[in-house]
Amino acid sequence: MSELLVAGMAYLDIFVPPSAPPAPGTEVFVDAIALRFGGAVNSASVAAALGLRVSLAAPVGAGLADLALGALAARLGITLHGWGAPDNPAVSLVYASAGERAFLSSAAYAALDRVARLPQAAWIHVPGLEEAARLAAPLAAARREGAKVCVSGSWAPQRLAALAQLDGTPWDVLVLNEKEAEAACGSVPQAAVRLAGAARALVVTCGAAGASGYFGAAPLHVAAAPAEPLDATGAGDAFCAGLLAALSRGAAPEPALRLATAAAARMMNQRGGVLEEPSRIAAMAGEMQ
Numbered sequence: 001m002s003e004l005l006v007a008g009m010a011y012l013d014i015f016v017p018p019s020a021p022p023a024p025g026t027e028v029f030v031d032a033i034a035l036r037f038g039g040a041v042n043s044a045s046v047a048a049a050l051g052l053r054v055s056l057a058a059p060v061g062a063g064l065a066d067l068a069l070g071a072l073a074a075r076l077g078i079t080l081h082g083w084g085a086p087d088n089p090a091v092s093l094v095y096a097s098a099g100e101r102a103f104l105s106s107a108a109y110a111a112l113d114r115v116a117r118l119p120q121a122a123w124i125h126v127p128g129l130e131e132a133a134r135l136a137a138p139l140a141a142a143r144r145e146g147a148k149v150c151v152s153g154s155w156a157p158q159r160l161a162a163l164a165q166l167d168g169t170p171w172d173v174l175v176l177n178e179k180e181a182e183a184a185c186g187s188v189p190q191a192a193v194r195l196a197g198a199a200r201a202l203v204v205t206c207g208a209a210g211a212s213g214y215f216g217a218a219p220l221h222v223a224a225a226p227a228e229p230l231d232a233t234g235a236g237d238a239f240c241a242g243l244l245a246a247l248s249r250g251a252a253p254e255p256a257l258r259l260a261t262a263a264a265a266r267m268m269n270q271r272g273g274v275l276e277e278p279s280r281i282a283a284m285a286g287e288m289q
Contacts, residue, residue, distance in 0.1 A: 002055040002079065003248050004047050005121035005147075008040035008131040009090040009107050010058040012065040016095050037072060037274045039090060040127050042237030043244075044078050045275040046263055050245040055079040055119055059111035063087030072274070081119050085111035109134060118142050123248050125150045127237060129159035132171070140170065148172040151199070152240050153180035160184040167197035173247075174199035175240055178206045188212070192219065203257070205239055211261055215253040222257045227265035234274065238267035238281075 015034040022028040040058050048054040056073060060066045060082030066089075073080040089108035094101060112134035118124060124139065124147050126132045132139065132151040139149050150173040153160065160183045163174075174195060178188055181204045185194035188204050192214040195202055202214040206224075213220040242263030246256035266281050275281060 002119065002121040003052040003123065004044075004244055005055045005057060005119055005124045006040045006044040006047070006127065007057040007118060007124060007135060008112075008127050009109070010037060010041050010056065010060075010069055011039035011090040011092045011105065011107070012036075012068070012088065013038040013092050013094050016093050018096065037069060038092065038094075038234065040131075041069070041072070041274050042234040043125055043127055043241040044073075045076055046234075046238045046241035046267065046281060047245050048076050048078050049275050049281045050241065050263070052245055052248065055081060055121060057081040057083065057115075057119055059083045059085030059089040059108055061085045061087035061089055065091065076275075083111050083115055118147075120145075121147055123148050123150065123244050125152070125240060125244055127152050127240065128154040129156045129163075130154065133159060136170065143170075143172075150175065150240065150244055152236065153177060153184075155180070157183060163198050164194045165197075166195075169197060169200050171199040173201045173203065173243075175203045175205065175236075175243070177236060178204060178209075201253070203243065203260075205236060205264075211239070211257055213253050213257050220254050220257060222254065222261055225258075225262040225265035227268050235264040235267050238275070239264040 013036045017030045017033060019030060040056060044054050044056045056078050060069065066087060070080055085108050089111060092103045092105040094103055109130060112131060115135060115138050118138045124142055126135060143149055149171045151171045153176040160180055163184045181188045181191045185191050191204055192202055203211060205211045208224050210221060210223040239260045243256050243260035246259045263281060
């Protein structure tokens, strides 16, 4: 049984160079066009580098992206569980600028609707509200069998607006960034109360201002770890991986949050959200002990 299962869409990210598009009928060459994986692969790669036994469950077809995903998972020591899907089921064009990133994406979400059961794991992380909604029944079954569930937010306005109406705490941990928390309930200070029906614990990340955690007692706040940002892609996913790596090994909430912020800071020192060089972060595994 895995210590952590990451379940969701595994995106092939195509980073669009910041240059003017070519005129119709012409071809323009640039130095490079980066191709990387993202989505559920981000958290899985960081958690594996931190020493966890990690599995990844995602829609997988027989396309070029699917073949590359299988090769990457094998290289990183991640067990891949593929759900039947059209070829290349999740692809994003990533437009990066000095400010927020923008995405043009396709995702075969319908493949998640057919999932009846999730592979066994002590913790299950779902990196997206759309994925969590479509996997609600198998996630509930996994919790009944003893698994703990963490869900992180995503920019899905309708799903964010519905968070305050959830009850029965279907998840153990909910992680949102500041923008998502404001969209879900108006302001970060209201989040702990208004989202209490969604999860037993809530974490809100606030970029350079650190992160706040609400684990049932007094609120916790930790400062952001020092970073020299190169690319913010995947920082939130690395935060979740660090948090769950620590919690799964029995860490208390405050040191778990500190490891999470440290993992996010390390991730910003590379381009892309998948940790393809585990040595960048593997030394932090000792901080979980």
